[in-house]
Amino acid sequence: MDAVRFVREKLGLYGVGAIVFFLFSLCSGLLGTLLGRALWVLFGALALGCVYKAFHNVWKYGLWLIGIYVFSGTGGYFLTYHDAMHLAGGLVCELISIFILLSLIYTVIDMREKTKHKHPLGLWFLSLLIFFVFANLSLSDWSYWLIDKSPLYLYTFSEIMIICSGVYVLWVPQVKISVRNVCPVCDCELRVDKRSCPSCNETENFFWCRKGEHHIIKCPYCNKLTLHGGKCIHCRKKLKKGVECRSCGSEHSLAEWIKL
Structure with a gap:
């Protein structure tokens, strides 16, 4: 109960909801049926809605994380092939994902300087790196699981790490950096x-x-x-x-x- 209360205190109800619905979406996608795919879409949409409500100041960064996830995952998958076309496509996707990642880092550092917050970003950098690494592994783990070359738990573990690290990457700029204590009624400093x-x-x-x-x-x-x-x-x-x-x-x- 203490752990649940701590997580709810830090993330808020919608932040916890985002993690829960992402996990539900992950489990639904593993069913491999039409119903599973429908639930995957439904829970994914609910999770994104919770992300918007929980991280209202920085929700656009969630779109950047989706971009990193898509391009790095695709790049990591293509790089498992050994022909020139797949390798070139994988390299291009990886470069795009790295560009988005560096843009996110620069934006958050710039935000911290403008708001004059002194919150350290060490754990934030580490979480972003974890997100990037497991995003690279996720699609490859999934494809290998489909052809029975790797166990399911590798893909599941990659997705769980992506979900948890992604939420933390959004939580830090929302709560520790971007937030100004202003009155929600008259917008004056509190x-x-x-x-x-x-x-x-x-x-x-x-x-x-x-x-x-x-x-x-x-x-x-x-x-x-x-x-x-x-x-x-x-x-x-x-x-x-x-x-x-x-x-x-x-x-x-x-x-x-x-x-x-």
């Missing part, structure tokens, strides 16, 4: 209001809008900033009167949270 949970003493960030004089919290469903109380202005889900601690799960009114 003051961070740190408070500790009365039950477990874990610190949580609340926000205060000086202009509108109201408290702002993160919606527990979509993880976006919204007004405290009532409904989330983004996903329209009804919020609880109290604020749930993301660490221990206890719920307390805003006044009960201890100011630091």
Whole structure:
């Protein structure tokens, strides 16, 4: 339960949904039937919808990751052949995927400089590299599995690594770099209001809008900033009167949270 709560806290409901639907899509594609292909399309579309909702500031980078996946996977597959035409096609696909990858790296570094965030990008670079490597292996593993030259778990493992690393590649610029703490109502800069949970003493960030004089919290469903109380202005889900601690799960009114 602690692990599930941690993942939900970091990714939000839609981020977790993206991983789950991608995994469902993967399992459906392995069925090899017409129903399996239909479910593969359905779950894939739902996963992309969750990606759009979870990473609304950087969802376009998800399209770049799809480009890397398609071109590097195709390139890796062509490079397993030994004739000149396949090798040339594979090399062109690999160069295109590397160009997209380098463009993504440059864009994220530039974003970090413009927003003046100092979050280290070491794990992000590693995750992007993992995504690229397993994208190269995925289509080859799949084709070898079809002709009984490699076990199914190699392809499945490659796809799981692609899904997890891809979500992390989007999560870092969304949460750690691109996010500005601005009021969702009046768009003015918010003051961070740190408070500790009365039950477990874990610190949580609340926000205060000086202009509108109201408290702002993160919606527990979509993880976006919204007004405290009532409904989330983004996903329209009804919020609880109290604020749930993301660490221990206890719920307390805003006044009960201890100011630091």
